[in-house]
Structures are given as C-alpha cells and as structure tokens.
Amino acid sequence: MSTAESGRARRWLILAGVAGALAVLAAFPLAVTDPAATSIAVFTLVFMVSTAAWNIFSGYSGYLALGHAVFFGSGGYAVALAARDWHFKGGWDVFALLPFGGLVAAAIAVPIGVIALRTRRHTFVVVTIAIFFIFQLAAFNLSFTGGTSGIELPIAPFPVATYNNPFYYVGLVILVMTIAMSWAVRRSRFGLQLLAIRDDEARARGLGVKTGRIKLAAFVLSAFPIGMVGGLYFYFLGQIFPQFAYDPLFDISLALMAFLGGIGTLVGPVLGAAVLEALQQYLTQSVSGSGTYLIVYGVLFLAVILLLPRGVVPTLTELVKSRRARAADSSTIEEPRDQAVRSVAGAIR
Amino acid sequence: MSGLLEVTEVSKSFGGVRALTACHIDVAKGSIHGLIGPNGSGKTTLFNVITGYERIQQGEVRFDGIEITNAPPDQVFGLGIGRTFQLTRIFSRLTVLENMLVATQRREGWLRGLLHRAGSSSEKHRATELLEFVGIARLANEPAGNLSFGQRKLLELASLLVADPDVLLLDEPAGGVNPTLITHLADRINELNKAGKTFLVVEHNMEFVMSLCHEVTVLSQGRPLVSGAPDEVRANPAVLDAYLGGEDDAATQLELVSEDPARRPRAPVAPSRTVSLIQPRAKLGGPEPLLSVRGVSAGYGGGDILKEVTFDVPEGEITCIVGPNGAGKSTLLATISGLLRPRQGEIRFGGRVISGLAPREILARGIAHVPQVHSLFNEMTVRENVEMGAFTVDDRALVAQRLGTVGELYPIVRERADEKAGSLSGGQQRLVEFARSLMLDPTMIVLDEPSMGLDPQTRRIVFDMIELMNRQGKTILLVEQNARAGLRLSSRGVVLENGIVRLLGTGREVLEHPEIGALYLGGTVSTGGAPSAVG
C-alpha cells in the first residue's frame, strides 16, 4: 500500500537528513578553523543541549521551570571541585568527570522536584525561581564554592590552534545523546503520559497515569544533560564564578529558545537554541554596551511570545499541512464492520 | 444481594451546600444502571466520589466487596472502574491513537516505561480494533483536537475500553449528540454489556435511559428518591414532581448547613412609593412587546447552542423559560444581557436594538440581570452589595434613598446590613441579589434559576418576591428549573429544548401541554406507555 511505502521513504529521508547533519557538524571544526567561530560553536552546543533537556521536562509536561540554571551551575561546580580535589591534571581526563556532574545535578533535582511539583503550574514557576536564588546565594557565600572568587579548573594541555575542538566534539556527543533521549522519551509510553499530563492532568490521573512519579522522573531526567554540559562549559572557560554559574538569564534563555523553536516539539528547541545562541554571541561581540544586548534580547523575547507563541517549527508544520488537501469529510461516522465488532466482543470477554 | 458497585451513606458538602445526603446506590453486576435526576441533584458529584476526584468523610464505596472509599483516581481506574465526563475530555494535542494508548495498563515501573515504545504492535492492534468498534478508526492519526463533538465522545468511551474495565461510569454520553449517533452509542453499550460489562449511566435523555437501562435510580437533592425498572420509575408521580418541582417537597428538604432558622426572612411589608432613578425609556404602553428576540443563534465557540430562537416578552408580565438540561436557557439570558454576543439574529428592547451591546450599556437601558451562579461580592457587606447595584449613580443621597426603599421590600437588607455577604445562606443571598437588582429601578429584571438549591420555604418566599416585583410594574423574564412553580407564576411560557423553542403560550397552556412530560421524561407520563424502539 502506498502509505506504508511513503512512510518508509519518509523514514529513509529523515535518516539521511540526520546522518547528513551529523556529518556536517562533525566536519565543522575541521573546515572552519577560526577559533572565534569554534568558540561560538561550543557555546551554541551547550545551549542546544540545555534547551533540549529543558524541553524534555517543561515542553512535554507543560510545567514551566525557570530555575534550571541550578543544574547547570551545580554540574559545573561538581566538576570543578572534583577536578581540584581529586587532582585531575587536565586534558581528556576531565571529560570523564562530566557524567559525574550530570549525576550530581540529577541528585539535586530529586528533592527540588519533590517540593516544587506539589504546587500548581503558576506557583511552580515561582518556586523554581525561588530555589534558584537559594542556590545562587549559597554559591556566593559558602566557602567550599570559593565564594566570589570562584574555583579554577585545570587547563587542558590541548594544542592552541585546535584548543576548542575537543570541547566541541564532546559537546556534540552530549547533544546527540540528549536529542536521542528526547526522541526516546517522546515515542515512549513515559513520554505519552507526560504529554497527556500537559493536555489534561486530572483526566490523565483518571486513566491510571501516576502523575506525580512521571513528572518527577522527567524533571530529574532533564537535569542530567544540563549538569553534564555545565561541567563542559566551565571547563572550557577555565573558571567558575557564582554569577555565571547561577545566572537568571540562563533560565530565561532556555525558555526563549524553546519557545522560538517550538516548545514541546523534538527539534524545535534545538533549532531555537542554535539560532539564538549564535545571535547572542554575535551581539556580545559586536555590540558595545551590555545594556543594548539586554534590550535586544528582551524585545526579541517579547516579539516571540506575543507574535509567534507556538514557535517556528509548529507554525511551519501547520503551513505545510494546510497545503495538502484535507482527507475525507470528517463529519460522518463509519459504520462498524461486523467482523470487527465480533472480534472485539471476543477480545473483551 | 450486593452489587458489583455499592455506594452507601455517602454525604458530601461544598461550603454550605449539601450535594449528597446519605446517598446510596447499588449497581448489579452485568447491568446497565441509569442515574437520573434534575439539575443539581448530585449525579456528577456521585461520580466524582466513586472515582476519587472528591474525597468524603462519611460513607463508603465498595467495588466487588472491597472498599475503595477515597482511593485516588489512578488507583480506581487500575481496579477496573472507568468514567467519562459531562464535558467531554480528551487529550487534544495527541492523536486519536495516542489517546487510546495512554490508558493502556502495563505492569511495569516508570523506567521500563521510558525505554519501551508507547504502543507495542499488539496494543496498537487492540486500540485500532476498539476504534473500529466505535467507528472512528480512520481518524487514528488525526490530532484529537480536530474531532467533531460526537467523535470526541466516541473517543472518550473507546479510550476507557483499552484497559478493559469492568464498570463504566458514563456521564451524559448522549448529551448534545445527534440522533444517529445516539442509536450508535446505545448499540455499542449493549454490545459491551452483553460481553459482561457493567454500566452506570447519567443521562437527561429519557428515551435513551428508559430504553437502554435495566434499572434506574432517581436522585433528587442529593438523595435517591426511587429505584427500580424503567417503567416503574417513569410511572411514579414523585419522579415527575422532582423534575417539574413539587408543591410541598417535604420529603426532599435540602438542608442548607449554615442557615439559622431564627433569621428566616419575614413576609415583606406592603411597598411604599418607589423612587425612580432612571427615566424608564423603555415603557411603551402599547401592544408592542417589551423585549423581542428574533432568530437568535449563539454559542461559545464550539458551535451554536441557541438555534434561531424567536419569542416575545410582553411588558408588565412575567415570562418563564423552561426546558430540560442543556437546552440553552442560561445562554439565552446571557445574550439578552450582553455577556454573549449573538452570532445571528436581533434582540430589541423597547423597540431599540440591544444585541451586541456591552452589559454596561444594556444595564443603562433598563435591564437588570441576576445570574444563576452566586453573584454577590463575598467580602463586602450586605449593604455594600446592594449599593453596588447602583454603582453607576454618583449621587450618594439618591442611592441612600433608594437603599431605604429597597430595604422596605427586602427586610434582610436592613437586618443584616453589616454582615459579610458570604456568611449568608443561599436563600438569603438570593434575596440580597434581588434587592441589588432593584437599585436602578430597572424596567425588566432577568432572573436565572432564582430558586435553585433552595429549600421549599425559601423558594416560596422567592416566588412571592418575584410576584411582588411584577405587581410593582417590573417586567420579569425568568428561567426556572422548577418548571411547575415558574409557569404557574407566569403569564407567558417558553419551552426551550436543545437550543430550539418548542412550545410557546400562556403559562397555563404550556404547563398543561401534554408534551411537556415527554420533553422532560421521554414517552407519555400518565400511563408509563411503551417506550419507542431505538435504532
């Protein structure tokens, strides 16, 4: 039948596209050797991972979490402290600490999630913000975080010309992993239940969905990649300070990027992050005042929220779909075939 | 013999209102059990209690002998009891097939749920079969939000079947649905019943209930009134009473928990001369109707609730709109007072068009509206609430004068002037709402179910007050669930059903019309005649 054929063809097309994109991304640092460009690329990858991970929770469940910088910073601190206290020399070995950063973030996510998820959606947002500020305050004042002077990470002995590349590739690997996770969640039973919670949480409960557990699981899951990539980010920078580790702009950026690309879709947030982070970096380097940067950011955000609330990807998909002719009239009801009725009656007995 | 699903001695209150009082119901295994009763009788609350959406302190729910009182919704579903909702709920952003897969029960932890695909091929196969069973299989990949109203109902039902529940609680499955689909639904329910499923069905469509159900329980004011075979129930005069409103409902007192009997409102004093605050521009004095509604169609976005409604409200009289549940009575009042803009048609008041105006402007033309749902400002005192009725008037002296006049008509305004409105009983609040509506001396007063939820004594007072306001020259447009009392009071009657005007005439004509029983209970009332065949 033609639908199965076209379905298969579609699948090959997507696979080819993904392979192609991966190839391009893998080849990027080899082709573009300008360290400024690869540096921007590393930052972009960090945000792509973060947004995709954030989307796994907020996008699929509909609960807007605005405190995920907690996981970013905590992952960063975990890696920094481990590298220092366990005497890592720097180089590829520090990358092995990244999963540790992810685990620390995930561990922190458990109590935070338990507390925050008791409240309704809009109070939830505020609670995540409050918890974020607790962490920020702690980072500034606790001695073991080094306070305002932060912590230094070991310098990797990579050759100067291609210094950024290892970070880029590690970031790319984490991105692939995160997108794969997002994809797996989306097509899994777990993901379906999350989406059901987003649409109608009360009814989902009535259909047997254990909403509390599912939400918590998604929350913890979303923390892991962010913790990892937080470690990567600060390793790249060489130092971690509390104001960068716990930056409210990070929180709002994730939301903005996800909204721009299409919150709740699979690739939307990643695309949104790619576009926006590149834009962000360009702005920081070309615009003199940090004030203008903020203004542009804020205005952009307002424009996206008010004019394109569903994001680019869903809007484009809608356009494509409405081009195709609608299928048969949807107002009549098919007469059930007797065969089907009998077999179902048998199945129910 | 105890049934598969047993509810005993369940009571549930919301604030001062008792939704269920010592309610009990016994659903026999393998039966189709109907649950009927007038608006506000507690049917949906009972469903909510059984399925864990509402918690109870008193009473017991048993399923197959095991107590499940206050079990959370997901657990109740896991045990084998599924329910649909009065306002059909589906997951609109998921596809139809995905909707089906959500309810698939698997014995696995969430971790494995993460790794496994949303639907194995056998699960999808089963889901597709069920979709075919209800007749929407070809829509399997459509986003559920695109489905029509009737298709959503089928989806809601089908998604329950995925988990193969033993008991299905259906809340108004035939509500707002076309006759072909009703037949289709009834057939499906019968099929499932023959396969061993037990049903508890809440419905207002009496044809549907009486022809489908083996046993019917009538709930009235939170209590079971009668239970038995459909024909018995139909022939029982108390049942029609419950729907149309009896004279003296001694057996069905709704106790308002916070009411203090010592402070019942007394009969009003003879009214003194009233002071007009606004020039009554709308008095015509001629044969023209005061309010004319012509071809009005209106809805809230999902399709029209009112379909080309046309009727008149004569000046100086009481006109009563009655009709079964979901007929569109409140929607009609909303279009008249400007809360809803009619999609089509025209409404004239005093000869001038008012359809499409804002509520403020319609108020200024002389129409006051007392909505169905509680509309007092809880935190303000009774006096402040009544004064708010004259909000648009700046002259404080005039307002005070008006307050005095209104207070003579409604002593409660004087007696409890400084108490917070929220502390009054339901009946007392109603009277304060009436008082408030009089503050601008309107030409016409629109009342939406003024007696709902009130005990018989207060109801009598409410109707007395309505009559009194009319005698003072106010035109009254009334929606009443208590059709008998409402129509007896009125000189004009309008019967609305499914958004269409079915009967028009004087109050008495409408009340004594043979069809009115049929409209409310399906089939003829007096002889409990043979139900018409379905399908």
Next chain:
Amino acid sequence: MSFTSLLQAVIDGILTGGVYALMAAGLTLIFGVMNIINIAQGVMVVLGAYLSYALSVHLGIGLLPGLLLTVPAMFVLGVAIEFVFMRRLRESDRTGMSILVTFAVAIVIEGILTEIFGVDYVQLHAAYVDKSVYVFGFYLPYIYLIGFGLAVVLLIALYWLLYRTKFGRAVRASLQNRTAADLIGINVDRTRTISVGIGVAVTAVGGMVFGATNAFNPGSGYDLISRLLAIVILGGMGSIGGAMAAAVFMLVINDVVAVAWSPTWAPLVFFAALVIVLSFRPQGLFGSAAARAQ
C-alpha cells in the same frame, strides 16, 4: 548577641518591612485584578530609584519632592505595560505567559538602565539619609523612619482608595466576582488598567527608600523580585493584607537572622521559608485552597 541588638533588629525589620509591604501590595494587587505575576516589579523599584537619582543628581530635586514626579511617571508606565502587553494575553494560560512576558520586560528595563547609567553602583543621598534618631537606646535611622512613614501613609491611602472610593469598590468587586462586576456596570477593563498603574506606581516610593538605604545598580532587581515574590506567595496571592503581614514578618526574621547568625545568610531565610511553607501549605499562608495542585 544581646537582647538589645535583637530588639534593634526587630525594629529595623518592622521599619523596612513597611516599605516592602508597600511594594508587595502593588505586586499582589496586580495579580488579584489581572491574574498576572509581574516579575518586572523588582526592576521597576530599581527604575524608581534611578529616577529619583537622576532627579536629585542632575536636576537638584530633593528625594521627597522628586516623588511628586516619579510616582505619576511610574503610574503611566504601569498603564502602558498593561495596555500594550498584558491585555494581549489570553485568559486561559495568562498567568504562566505573564511570567515570561514580564520577565522579558524586566530585561528590557534593565538593559535601558544599563545603557543610561552603566553598571556602577550608586546610592541616593540627602542630608537626612545618614542621620539617626536615638530613642530609648535604639537607633532609628531617619531614612528608615521616613520610608516607613511614607509606606504607612501610602498604605493608608491605598486602603482608603480601596474601601472608601467608588473606584476602590470597583476594584474589589472585580477581584471578587468578575461576572457580577460586569453586570453592575463596572468598566472592568479600565479598572484593571488603573489597578496595574497603581501597583507599579508604588514602586516609585519603594525605589526611593531602597535607593537611599542600599547601593544599587541595574542588576539589583533580581534580588528584590525574589524577595517580593516570596512575600506575596507567603501572604497568599491576591491578598493585600496577607502581603503586608508577610512583608513585616519576613523582614523581621531577615534582620534577626542577620544579627543572630550572619548577614550574608539572612536572605536565604526568605527562600527557605517560602519553600518550607509551600511544602505544607501550597496556597501560602493566607491563600485559598485553589492554589493547591490537584
């Protein structure tokens, strides 16, 4: 840590609590009337502080007289924001979206302030700012007293507005029952707009006092909004009385902790208290049960 210093801390807490009460009242008023959480309230306080700063430094207008200009200016800002942004939000997901929108507005305001004033910390100065009155062994800094006095005056004015004027009745009615308010002839739209204006206008006063008692820069808004949010949620969203009580309560605890334990950890108290209370009572101390999760 003596009893005197503890009592001093309590007094300080009450005095500063009054000002926070005013700002929090504005925030909760906006929520109650519009179902919108104004994340920009914090940066608006900073904006108010900068306005007072600009007036005093560049035009030589004193702090108190300057309020006659800054308060109406902030009122206009509030009205403009309601009109341009808040009105566009649909009723269904209004609150969630409002957080994002007001967050963005906050960022824009912060950006504008950074461009104009830079990131250096400044503070408002007036002759009386650094002086104190010495009463019964306790120091009562003038500026705190003035701030508290202003806050009390304004809160009384707010009370008078809400309970003694026609407009106030309209606001309370819209808060308590929107449909009924519509049916009595209240212009709900206009009531909402003016309420938001008032909610923002109070930040001008808060800004003046805040700016006189703290060094600030454009980034100071975050700390403020987090405190205000904590206060409003604890007091119950939409409850002005609750916000006032919570403000004084929180500030007293903050100051006591600062003295008894450590000044750096004092702010932690806000958030910790918030998290603890919400764990047991998701609707806040004075909120209705509707805020609970299902």
